[in-house]
Amino acid sequence: MSQPGIDKAAALLLALGEEATAAVFRYLSPLEISRIGAAMREVGVLPRERVRAILRDYAAEAAEQTGFAADTGRFLDDALKQAFQPERAQAILQRLGAPGAQALEKLAWREPAEIAGLLDGQAPQLIAVVAGQLPRDVAAAVLELLPGPTRADTLLSLAHSETPSADMLAELDDWLAGLEAAAAAPQGEAAVASLLGQMSEGSAAAALVQLDRNDADLAARLRARNLGFEDLARLPEASRKTFLRNIGARTLLHALKGSDGRVLDALTAVMSPTAAQRMRTDLDTLGAVPVTAIQAAQDEAGATLRRLAAEGAILFPDEEAA
Numbered sequence: 001m002s003q004p005g006i007d008k009a010a011a012l013l014l015a016l017g018e019e020a021t022a023a024v025f026r027y028l029s030p031l032e033i034s035r036i037g038a039a040m041r042e043v044g045v046l047p048r049e050r051v052r053a054i055l056r057d058y059a060a061e062a063a064e065q066t067g068f069a070a071d072t073g074r075f076l077d078d079a080l081k082q083a084f085q086p087e088r089a090q091a092i093l094q095r096l097g098a099p100g101a102q103a104l105e106k107l108a109w110r111e112p113a114e115i116a117g118l119l120d121g122q123a124p125q126l127i128a129v130v131a132g133q134l135p136r137d138v139a140a141a142v143l144e145l146l147p148g149p150t151r152a153d154t155l156l157s158l159a160h161s162e163t164p165s166a167d168m169l170a171e172l173d174d175w176l177a178g179l180e181a182a183a184a185a186p187q188g189e190a191a192v193a194s195l196l197g198q199m200s201e202g203s204a205a206a207a208l209v210q211l212d213r214n215d216a217d218l219a220a221r222l223r224a225r226n227l228g229f230e231d232l233a234r235l236p237e238a239s240r241k242t243f244l245r246n247i248g249a250r251t252l253l254h255a256l257k258g259s260d261g262r263v264l265d266a267l268t269a270v271m272s273p274t275a276a277q278r279m280r281t282d283l284d285t286l287g288a289v290p291v292t293a294i295q296a297a298q299d300e301a302g303a304t305l306r307r308l309a310a311e312g313a314i315l316f317p318d319e320e321a322a
Contacts, residue, residue: 010039032135107179108134112141113303117310118179119146124153129172132158145246145304192222220309227305229255229298233262239314240270246313247304253282254297257289 013021013036025033107115107130115134119127119142127146131139131154143151196204211219232240244252244267256264256279264283268276308314 006035006039010036010042014040034133107176108138111300111303112138113145113300113307115142116145117303117307120307120311122175124150124157125168126171126175127154128157129168130175133172144248145307196222220312223309225306227309228302229305230259230263231305233266235266236315237270239308240267242308242314243267243305244270246308247301251297251300253279253286254289254293255301256283257286258291258294258298 013024016024028036107118110118115130115138119130127150131143134142143154146154196207199207208219208223211222232243235243252267256267264280268279271279305314
């Protein structure tokens with residue numbers, strides 16, 4: 001939702017009253033409540049003219065109101081307490097003013113594969129808190145990308161804990177602060193990765209081999225940064241098999257629809273003859289796919305490749321030889 005939309009929703013809820021606001025809150029995600037609640041705190045007094053402008057499409061009688069009370073903080077507190085159990089309402093109110101709220105909102109805009117990579121290695125309890133704060137479609141996509149045991153433990157934690165403890169919220173804030181610090185750090189590696197991406201494939205590979213001798217970890221990170229869907233064609237057999245185990249069938253078909261035959265040949269080469277033929281048949285019968293869907297699928301596939309590379313789950317030709 002855009003910021004003007006958030007402001008409009010905040011004003012509308014203030015106009016409708018606490019009971020109606022509580023009913024609406026029950027259908028919103030924690031992230032949506034956080035964004036709208038923050039806007040409600042900033043509204044203050046709404047003049048009669050603005051009430052008319054905002055509410056004319058919702059209810060004719062709203063245009064006759066003279067304004068709202070200035071104590072929007074009390075209004076929000078009461079509405080949340082009507083919508084949720086006291087403990088959960090208090091936790092949401094705490095999150096509205098928490099330093100990590102903005103970082104969590106930024107996190108929700110990242111690709112699910114990237115979020116899953118960031119959460120890799122974290123405690124299931126922390127992952128559960130993050131998943132509970134994300135929009136449900138994003139959280140579901142992230143959970144699908146996590147290792148099976150981690151996913152199961154996270155779902156168990158979600159099922160047994162409706163309200164995160166104060167300690168867990170503090171741990172969440174620390175984790176989000178770490179993400180913010182990493183994003184603000186000097187982008188020296190990013191600049192090198194960009195330069196390597198502009199070089200010819202042979203020159204970039206030779207430069208990375210040289211870097212391996214001085215800083216193998218740096219070379220691995222640079223390789224992961226530059227990975228894209230088309231790079232599947234040059235990965236070793238074991239790495240291609242690992243990729244196939246970690247990508248959704250629909251995403252893969254859409255990504256292949258917009259690629260050249262090299263990637264398809266590279267992937268079918270590590271499949272059984274039956275599976276390879278089925279993939280080619282599915283591609284032939286798929287029909288037209290919007291360019292935006294193809295690009296989104298290739299972006300997701302590339303993000304999955306980069307995550308696997310960062311985890312060390314896939315190797316590159318020169319690494320395998322070593």
